[in-house]
Amino acid sequence: MKTEDISNKLIINANDESSAIKPNEALFIHDFIKGHNIKKTLEIGFAYARSASHIIQATQSKHIAIDPFQSNYDNLGLKNIENLGFSEFLDFRNDFSHNVLPKLAAENHKFEFVFIDGDHKFDGIFIDFYYSDLLINKNGFLMFHDTWMRSTRLVTSYIKKNRLDYKEIKVPLRNLQLFQKVGDDTRNGMFFKEFYTLRSILSHNLIIWMTTGKSNIFKKTLFKLKELVK
Numbered sequence: 001m002k003t004e005d006i007s008n009k010l011i012i013n014a015n016d017e018s019s020a021i022k023p024n025e026a027l028f029i030h031d032f033i034k035g036h037n038i039k040k041t042l043e044i045g046f047a048y049a050r051s052a053s054h055i056i057q058a059t060q061s062k063h064i065a066i067d068p069f070q071s072n073y074d075n076l077g078l079k080n081i082e083n084l085g086f087s088e089f090l091d092f093r094n095d096f097s098h099n100v101l102p103k104l105a106a107e108n109h110k111f112e113f114v115f116i117d118g119d120h121k122f123d124g125i126f127i128d129f130y131y132s133d134l135l136i137n138k139n140g141f142l143m144f145h146d147t148w149m150r151s152t153r154l155v156t157s158y159i160k161k162n163r164l165d166y167k168e169i170k171v172p173l174r175n176l177q178l179f180q181k182v183g184d185d186t187r188n189g190m191f192f193k194e195f196y197t198l199r200s201i202l203s204h205n206l207i208i209w210m211t212t213g214k215s216n217i218f219k220k221t222l223f224k225l226k227e228l229v230k
């Protein structure tokens with residue numbers, strides 16, 4: 001099956017398209033993973049399996065996906081994986097990441113690529129980063145989705161300022177942020193750098209305003225502009 005056709009084959013509930021990553025983001029992830037010959041992958045936040053299906057297409061290997069709320073999506077993520085013939089590659093964990101990730105770490109699992117797209121609150125993303133760091137191989141990659149969100153930006157700003165064992169790799173898509181673990185964490189207990197950032201303060205509040213409450217012509221125009229800027 002052609003990778004470009006996967007998104008069209010996915011069943012996604014009407015009006016819930018925004019729960020999945022965008023088709024161009026999924027293609028980017030696919031090409032990145034394939035280009036780096038990555039095989040060991042993990043993701044937090046499965047939903048409709050758009051990211052999972054493209055990761056599996058790229059690796060044709062076992063992929064661990066964590067999500068406690070698959071039933072909220074009518075189990076469509078699992079059905080999509082089955083329809084694509086990818087079930088043998090999916091190791092789905094129907095649980096919260098804060099339960100699964102420590103177990104994976106205790107079992108000494110290691111991954112070359114981790115995709116964080118689960119709980120989007122600051123503390124949830126930070127916990128996912130904390131454990132993903134324990135799970136990632138040296139030279140492995142860590143990718144965040146929804147970097148328009150203030151919560152995500154603060155976590156990635158923390159990494160940039162405090163985690164010198166990570167290097168940011170610029171990607172051409174605005175809503176993804178990618179890091180590579182390039183060294184060891186040699187901080188002593190006193191090490192701390194401020195990581196407050198102004199980035200995304202505006203975009204976060206603007207998008208929240210645009211997507212909640214009554215729609216109006218101004219909101220609709222801004223949405224059109226946002227799509228055009230992509």
Ligand SMILES: C[S@@+](CC[C@H](N)C(=O)[O-])C[C@H]1O[C@@H](n2cnc3c(N)ncnc32)[C@H](O)[C@@H]1O
Binds near residue numbers: 052070
């Ligand atoms: C934006 S969606 C993920 C979209 C998915 N990557 C895709 O491309 O279809 C976020 C997902 O994270 C899940 N989630 C929320 N809190 C979580 C947690 N604590 N642990 C794991 N997954 C969580 C939600 O159930 C939801 O399915």
